[in-house]
Amino acid sequence: PHSSLTNCRNNHNADRSALYIFVLVWCVTAGPSVTPGEEVNGWGNPMDLFDEPFPDVSTYEDFHTIDWLREKSRDTDRHRKVRSRRVTLLDAWSGWVVMLLIGLLSGTLAGVIDLAVDWMTDLKEGVCLSALWYSHEQCCWTSNETTFDDRDKCPQWQTWSELMTGHAEGAGAYVLNYFLYVLWALFFAFLAVSLVRVFAPYACGSGIPEIKTILSGFIIRGYLGKWTLLIKTVTLVLAVSSGLSLGKEGPLVHVACCCGNLFSSLFSKYSKNEGKRREVLSAAAAAGVSVAFGAPIGGVLFSLEEVSYYFPLKTLWRSFFAALVAAFTLRSINPFGNNRLVLFYVEYHTPWYMAELVPFILLGVFGGVWGALFIRANIAWCRRRKTTRLGRYPVLEVIAVTAITAVVAFPNPYTRRSTSQLISELFNDCGPLDSSRLCDYVNDPNMTRPVDDIPDRPAGPGVYTAIWQLALALIFKIVVTIFTFGIKVPSGLFIPSMAVGAIAGRIMGIAVEQMAYHHHDWIIFKKWCRPGADCVTPGLYAMVGAAACLGGVTRMTVSLVVIMFELTGGLEYIVPLMAAAVTSKWVGDAFGREGIYEAHIQLNGYPFLDTKDEFTHRTLAADVMHPRRGEPPLAVLTQDGTTVEDVEELIKETDYNGFPVVVSRKSERLIGFVQRRDLTLAIKNARQKQEGVVSNSVVYFTEEMPLLPPSCPQPLKLRCILNLSPFTVTDHTPMETVVDIFRKLGLRQCLVTRSGRLLGIITKKDVLRHMAQMMNQDPDSIMFN
Amino acid sequence: EITMSLIGMKVPMQLCLLLCSLRFILSAEKSDAKSSRDIRCKCICPPYKDVQGMIYNQNVSLKDCNCLHVVDPMPVEGKDVEAYCLRCECTYEERSSGTIKVTIIIYLFILGLLLLYMFYLTMLEPVLKRRLFGHSQLIQSEDDVGDQQPFANAHNVLSRSRSQSNMLNKVEHAQQRWRRQVQEQRKSVFDRHVVLS
Numbered sequence: 001p002h003s004s005l006t007n008c009r010n011n012h013n014a015d016r017s018a019l020y021i022f023v024l025v026w027c028v029t030a031g032p033s034v035t036p037g038e039e040v041n042g043w044g045n046p047m048d049l050f051d052e053p054f055p056d057v058s059t060y061e062d063f064h065t066i067d068w069l070r071e072k073s074r075d076t077d078r079h080r081k082v083r084s085r086r087v088t089l090l091d092a093w094s095g096w097v098v099m100l101l102i103g104l105l106s107g108t109l110a111g112v113i114d115l116a117v118d119w120m121t122d123l124k125e126g127v128c129l130s131a132l133w134y135s136h137e138q139c140c141w142t143s144n145e146t147t148f149d150d151r152d153k154c155p156q157w158q159t160w161s162e163l164m165t166g167h168a169e170g171a172g173a174y175v176l177n178y179f180l181y182v183l184w185a186l187f188f189a190f191l192a193v194s195l196v197r198v199f200a201p202y203a204c205g206s207g208i209p210e211i212k213t214i215l216s217g218f219i220i221r222g223y224l225g226k227w228t229l230l231i232k233t234v235t236l237v238l239a240v241s242s243g244l245s246l247g248k249e250g251p252l253v254h255v256a257c258c259c260g261n262l263f264s265s266l267f268s269k270y271s272k273n274e275g276k277r278r279e280v281l282s283a284a285a286a287a288g289v290s291v292a293f294g295a296p297i298g299g300v301l302f303s304l305e306e307v308s309y310y311f312p313l314k315t316l317w318r319s320f321f322a323a324l325v326a327a328f329t330l331r332s333i334n335p336f337g338n339n340r341l342v343l344f345y346v347e348y349h350t351p352w353y354m355a356e357l358v359p360f361i362l363l364g365v366f367g368g369v370w371g372a373l374f375i376r377a378n379i380a381w382c383r384r385r386k387t388t389r390l391g392r393y394p395v396l397e398v399i400a401v402t403a404i405t406a407v408v409a410f411p412n413p414y415t416r417r418s419t420s421q422l423i424s425e426l427f428n429d430c431g432p433l434d435s436s437r438l439c440d441y442v443n444d445p446n447m448t449r450p451v452d453d454i455p456d457r458p459a460g461p462g463v464y465t466a467i468w469q470l471a472l473a474l475i476f477k478i479v480v481t482i483f484t485f486g487i488k489v490p491s492g493l494f495i496p497s498m499a500v501g502a503i504a505g506r507i508m509g510i511a512v513e514q515m516a517y518h519h520h521d522w523i524i525f526k527k528w529c530r531p532g533a534d535c536v537t538p539g540l541y542a543m544v545g546a547a548a549c550l551g552g553v554t555r556m557t558v559s560l561v562v563i564m565f566e567l568t569g570g571l572e573y574i575v576p577l578m579a580a581a582v583t584s585k586w587v588g589d590a591f592g593r594e595g596i597y598e599a600h601i602q603l604n605g606y607p608f609l610d611t612k613d614e615f616t617h618r619t620l621a622a623d624v625m626h627p628r629r630g631e632p633p634l635a636v637l638t639q640d641g642t643t644v645e646d647v648e649e650l651i652k653e654t655d656y657n658g659f660p661v662v663v664s665r666k667s668e669r670l671i672g673f674v675q676r677r678d679l680t681l682a683i684k685n686a687r688q689k690q691e692g693v694v695s696n697s698v699v700y701f702t703e704e705m706p707l708l709p710p711s712c713p714q715p716l717k718l719r720c721i722l723n724l725s726p727f728t729v730t731d732h733t734p735m736e737t738v739v740d741i742f743r744k745l746g747l748r749q750c751l752v753t754r755s756g757r758l759l760g761i762i763t764k765k766d767v768l769r770h771m772a773q774m775m776n777q778d779p780d781s782i783m784f785n
Numbered sequence: 786e787i788t789m790s791l792i793g794m795k796v797p798m799q800l801c802l803l804l805c806s807l808r809f810i811l812s813a814e815k816s817d818a819k820s821s822r823d824i825r826c827k828c829i830c831p832p833y834k835d836v837q838g839m840i841y842n843q844n845v846s847l848k849d850c851n852c853l854h855v856v857d858p859m860p861v862e863g864k865d866v867e868a869y870c871l872r873c874e875c876t877y878e879e880r881s882s883g884t885i886k887v888t889i890i891i892y893l894f895i896l897g898l899l900l901l902y903m904f905y906l907t908m909l910e911p912v913l914k915r916r917l918f919g920h921s922q923l924i925q926s927e928d929d930v931g932d933q934q935p936f937a938n939a940h941n942v943l944s945r946s947r948s949q950s951n952m953l954n955k956v957e958h959a960q961q962r963w964r965r966q967v968q969e970q971r972k973s974v975f976d977r978h979v980v981l982s
Contacts, residue, residue, distance in 0.1 A: 116889060119885075133886050133890065138880070138885060141880065142825065144842055148829070148831070148837065148839055148840055191896075191900070194903065198907060198967075199903070201973070201974040202974065202981065204981055220980065221966075222966055227967075231899075237892065333881075334879070382982055385978075385982065386982040391978055604979075
């Protein structure tokens with residue numbers, strides 16, 4: 001009787017898997033990927049949108065790891081089939097079409113988010129009477145009533161107190177504005193957390209730790225779904241507008257990956273193959289960072305360094321394409337009105353001096369120390385939320401954090417406005433035309449120099465006020481971000497950490513500038529600073545500080561420097577940025593090896609095998625494998641000795657993900673490995689569809705039917721679900737090699753043999769537990785398989 | 786109820802397509818309707834001698850965006866004009882007011898729809914449930930895993946009387962499946978703190 005399983009044809013090449021695996025090892029370790037030409041895409045029936053996906057043998061269960069080797073061999077199969085049908089051109093273009101669509105949708109969503117955030121942030125303070133949909137800046141755009149001293153006042157924009165009571169100044173107006181600011185903030189935060197709770201609970205948080213885990217092969221169903229996409233976009237606007245200390249960069253990566261998932265389900269080439277789908281998701285992550293920062297190259301490098309697990313060269317080129325399309329789409333929507341992609345794009349070219357490396361390195365140290373402290377504090381708070389009663393009141397927690405943030409942020413003008421605007425002001429250098437308090441330098445009235453070449457000036461009283469306000473803002477931001485990252489609304493970390501660094505950098509820059517001005521006869525300054533020349537640019541210090549803090553928290557290296565110099569538009573500042581980034585990474589690594597995302601992965605217990613850690617202990621495979629001494633023996637199947645009933649009982653009693661198949665219990669020579677899910681489905685199918693298969697039927701995995709007396713019921717052949725080439729190591733293989741194999745090939749389990757006889761099994765969870773034990777962490781924190 | 790279930794499943798897909806198509810419409814709109822309100826040349830001039838600082842805004846094109854064209858009336862006499870203009874800083878800026886308006890209105894529309902649906906799911910549906918099936922069904926429902934189980938029966942009861950097409954049946958099943966998924970997600974994230982903690 002022929003089996004009714006659908007993928008029997010796919011699996012009959014299990015004999016040739018060894019050759020494919022050899023090719024795969026070459027591909028994965030050597031870098032360039034082998035693409036013999038691409039395949040036909042199948043367009044799904046639109047009515048199938050509403051059908052429950054039939055759990056056929058090729059789909060994976062939720063919260064399980066995929067089998068990278070199997071996905072690769074299925075893709076190669078598909079290639080061969082399509083080549084034989086000669087529809088290669090359409091298939092080749094399907095990948096590029098997906099990238100194009102991802103770029104378009106990500107750019108559009110980022111533009112919508114930027115415009116909506118701009119408007120809703122200003123809605124907390126007032127409203128534009130001539131056109132309700134304009135933010136403060138847009139409202140006063142065409143007005144002729146702005147004066148030099150009050151650049152942001154115009155009659156069309158009115159604060160709430162002005163609208164309600166007619167008074168713009170005075171204690172009553174201040175209190176009313178304060179009250180309405182807090183009220184709007186609470187309203188937005190409440191809407192955000194309610195929408196997340198009711199429609200898409202997976203839309204909360206940053207998303208990057210989970211996407212890292214998904215890209216390493218884990219399945220979280222619904223995490224990249226359509227409802228998550230919609231809710232994340234809508235609630236991200238609400239969360240950022242409510243004044244909470246969070247950013248939108250991490251959530252934008254999640255949004256872009258959801259777009260990637262959405263479009264990859266249009267083509268069966270990607271929708272049916274989890275390995276290929278992750279290539280698309282890597283490229284989508286690059287597009288997400290590209291629109292967040294206006295940095296396409298930085299986005300690709302971020303995807304390569306931080307987010308992706310396997311990154312073949314083909315993905316590099318496609319990620320770049322997706323990032324470019326996304327950046328171009330965002331630019332054509334033009335949310336900031338001056339053809340720039342990011343609010344804090346700066347473009348000055350003042351030189352920096354070698355002696356300034358000392359304060360830059362100090363900023364790097366600050367960034368590293370702050371990063372390490374933040375990671376420890378945030379993880380401790382998140383752990384408390386996870387294990388104690390605090391976690392049972394997510395809505396109340398969000399409202400409490402918003403209330404505290406709004407109440408403390410309003411009095412300080414630097415925290416009242418949105419964090420992006422704060423960073424923009426800190427990054428910009430002060431020309432003679434700036435009227436903000438930070439630029440209240442004592443100007444020489446006879447001066448006629450152009451903007452870029454203003455000599456150093458003494459600070460006026462406004463600068464000193466600004467410095468202590470900024471110091472208060474720094475302390476506030478440091479404290480409140482610890483409690484904000486991880487609450488149940490979309491929350492990112494890039495902007496708050498850049499704000500902390502920018503404030504620290506600017507304060508240091510002003511300090512150095514004033515020191516250079518007042519003590520220009522000291523030896524250090526005499527060498528580089530002529531009186532009447534421009535020595536110190538505090539804006540540059542702010543940028544370097546921002547890079548240092550971001551590096552200290554996320555432990556990014558190349559991608560951070562590239563993003564920062566794409567933000568500044570010049571190569572002149574690469575050396576200071578690199579100095580700060582390197583210093584902050586070293587200092588941060590001295591306190592703890594993981595960045596914030598790896599720390600969150602560990603907190604959640606995801607089965608993520610980090611490629612960056614080195615395993616240097618001298619344990620052997622025999623120390624890690626199961627069963628150990630004192631444990632029940634390995635649960636195996638024999639090649640022709642088990643009945644259907646035995647198999648079902650084995651499946652019911654144990655919860656292992658797969659079973660090795662041996663020749664017989666006496667000889668224990670290994671034949672292959674069979675997955676639990678395949679076994680369950682095959683037996684269910686056989687009982688329903690094949691005639692004569694009963695509980696006493698013998699299950700056989702050999703090519704020919706075993707010799708049975710004629711009174712026995714019909715035997716069941718399950719050779720087609722058997723993997724005939726499972727990975728094996730001997731018991732004396734060092735764990736270093738075993739960990740390397742797991743990382744490079746993406747294995748889920750590995751069998752251990754001695755002199756050809758099966759001894760035990762090592763699963764990915766065992767490897768992770770062993771590594772945790774070696775690093776003196778809690779091995780029971782690894783939760784998933 | 787049927788329209789609501791339709792909304793439940795089809796909204797995300799429709800919105801994605803809507804957003805994509807709107808982006809093309811918006812770019813087309815921007816290119817042929819560049820109204821005079823959307824470009825400006827802004828010149829900021831600092832205080833000079835006894836003239837106070839001023840800001841000038843005018844709708845001129847990029848090549849005319851300099852001090853001589855925009856600063857009108859010129860506050861200083863002939864020989865001081867050059868010195869005055871050297872201090873001024875003129876920038877040319879463009880924006881698309883149509884894009885801003887359409888984007889904000891679409892966003893508020895989607896937010897409004899979501900809020901209405903949320904209100905319906907959390908407030909109205911239990912009330913309707915109670916009114917249609919009385920108290921006995923409600924007691925029975927408390928043992929169920931999902932609180933929408935009795936309502937699922939309601940759909941079946943109502944549907945048995947009239948012949949429903951295959952499509953509507955499928956949509957309702959899809960909506961029930963979606964709600965079960967969201968409930969599972971909610972349990973993982975909010976109750977058991979298994980993911981996203």
